[in-house]
Amino acid sequence: MPPPARKLVVTGATGKQGGALIRALLAQQQPTQPFAIYALTRDKPSRSAQALAAEPNVHVIQGDFADPEAVFRQLGGKPWGLFSVTMPMDARREEREGKGMVRAACEAGVEHIVFTATERGGQTKSDTTPTSVPHFRSKYNIEREIQARSKASPQQVTWTFLRPVAFFENLSDNFFGRGYVAMWRLNGLDRPLQQVSTTDIGLIAADAFLHADSEEYRNKAISLAGDELSPNDAARIFKEVTGQELPYTYPVVGRLLRWVAKEQLGLMFDWFVTDDFGVDVKALRKRYPFMQDFRTWLAEESAWKKA
Numbered sequence: 001m002p003p004p005a006r007k008l009v010v011t012g013a014t015g016k017q018g019g020a021l022i023r024a025l026l027a028q029q030q031p032t033q034p035f036a037i038y039a040l041t042r043d044k045p046s047r048s049a050q051a052l053a054a055e056p057n058v059h060v061i062q063g064d065f066a067d068p069e070a071v072f073r074q075l076g077g078k079p080w081g082l083f084s085v086t087m088p089m090d091a092r093r094e095e096r097e098g099k100g101m102v103r104a105a106c107e108a109g110v111e112h113i114v115f116t117a118t119e120r121g122g123q124t125k126s127d128t129t130p131t132s133v134p135h136f137r138s139k140y141n142i143e144r145e146i147q148a149r150s151k152a153s154p155q156q157v158t159w160t161f162l163r164p165v166a167f168f169e170n171l172s173d174n175f176f177g178r179g180y181v182a183m184w185r186l187n188g189l190d191r192p193l194q195q196v197s198t199t200d201i202g203l204i205a206a207d208a209f210l211h212a213d214s215e216e217y218r219n220k221a222i223s224l225a226g227d228e229l230s231p232n233d234a235a236r237i238f239k240e241v242t243g244q245e246l247p248y249t250y251p252v253v254g255r256l257l258r259w260v261a262k263e264q265l266g267l268m269f270d271w272f273v274t275d276d277f278g279v280d281v282k283a284l285r286k287r288y289p290f291m292q293d294f295r296t297w298l299a300e301e302s303a304w305k306k307a
Contacts, residue, residue, distance in 0.1 A: 003034075005034045006036065006080035007081075008082075009079055010038065013060070014041050016169055019202070020198050021205045022039060022058065024206035025209070025210075026055055035057060035080075037057055038059050040071060041061075043062070044061070061075075065100065069108075071101075071104070078109040079105060082102075083116075084105075084114070088139075091135045091137065094135060094139075094142075098145075102142065110157060112158050114159070115142065115143065115146055116164060117221075118163055119194070119224070119277045119278070120277075121275050121277065121278045122279070123223060125275075126163055132271060133271050146161075158212060159219055162221075164196045164201050164225070166196070168196065168197050168301070171302070172303060178249040182251060186254050187269060188273075189232045190232055191230055192230045193228070193272060193277075194225040194228045194281065195294065196227075200288070204222065224279065224284065226292050227292075229294055233294075240295075241295060241298045
């Protein structure tokens with residue numbers, strides 16, 4: 001008789017990271033370690049939520065970080081795992097609600113938490129430095145909350161922190177995507193920036209749940225980057241792969257975005273110059289050979305992917 005399914009709550013289920021995790025779990029589930037996936041969404045009747053509900057072992061539940069206790073009441077039993085990805089637009093709210101979700105999960109009996117935070121300058125700095133960027137600092141404080149709750153919980157909750165760098169998916173042929181590249185270019189056309197695919201974050205998160213008790217993932221933090229390239233590198237590769245010019249807008253728009261959204265964007269792009277990410281990309285790609293570089297992501301995952 002197979003063991004009972006482990007109840008796994010996935011926040012941001014219709015977003016990029018949560019969706020990537022669910023796809024990876026559905027592709028990788030082991031017969032001896034099945035999950036009952038509870039996909040959290042603010043809008044259960046939405047087309048994307050209903051598409052998830054049609055998948056095997058996926059149960060769509062409605063709720064959000066504002067009332068985390070209500071999320072876990074919908075499970076009809078004790079949760080085994082939580083995948084938590086928080087929204088960075090308001091750092092104070094992100095920290096408050098992120099900590100609230102952790103508290104509610106631990107009180108409900110969760111056993112393993114995978115939290116996607118952010119890379120903060122290499123392993124040592126990421127472990128000890130909140131940084132000057134508000135939404136980096138909020139994630140650092142949520143990490144500390146998870147560690148404290150882990151030690152205090154009767155079930156000795158275990159955790160895995162995934163610390164991604166900038167996302168390839170920030171590049172898109174719309175206003176935000178063009179503005180993102182404009183802001184990036186202002187830091188210097190030859191200054192590299194580490195980036196990663198959200199698909200790869202999902203794959204590694206799935207592996208962390210499937211092997212939660214392993215030395216590789218149990219109470220470990222992993223910084224994630226698939227490539228390191230400058231705006232000039234990106235423009236060259238983009239041209240080679242798509243035959244088009246890398247889309248971006250006027251520098252004045254980039255400056256305006258960094259000024260208007262200083263808390264979310266301006267301070268972060270300044271930090272890229274003064275501090276920056278610190279992932280050993282070559283070593284990480286040896287550990288996870290499937291991780292995509294920019295060229296692969298463009299050809300296989302992006303809006304410009306080849307048919």
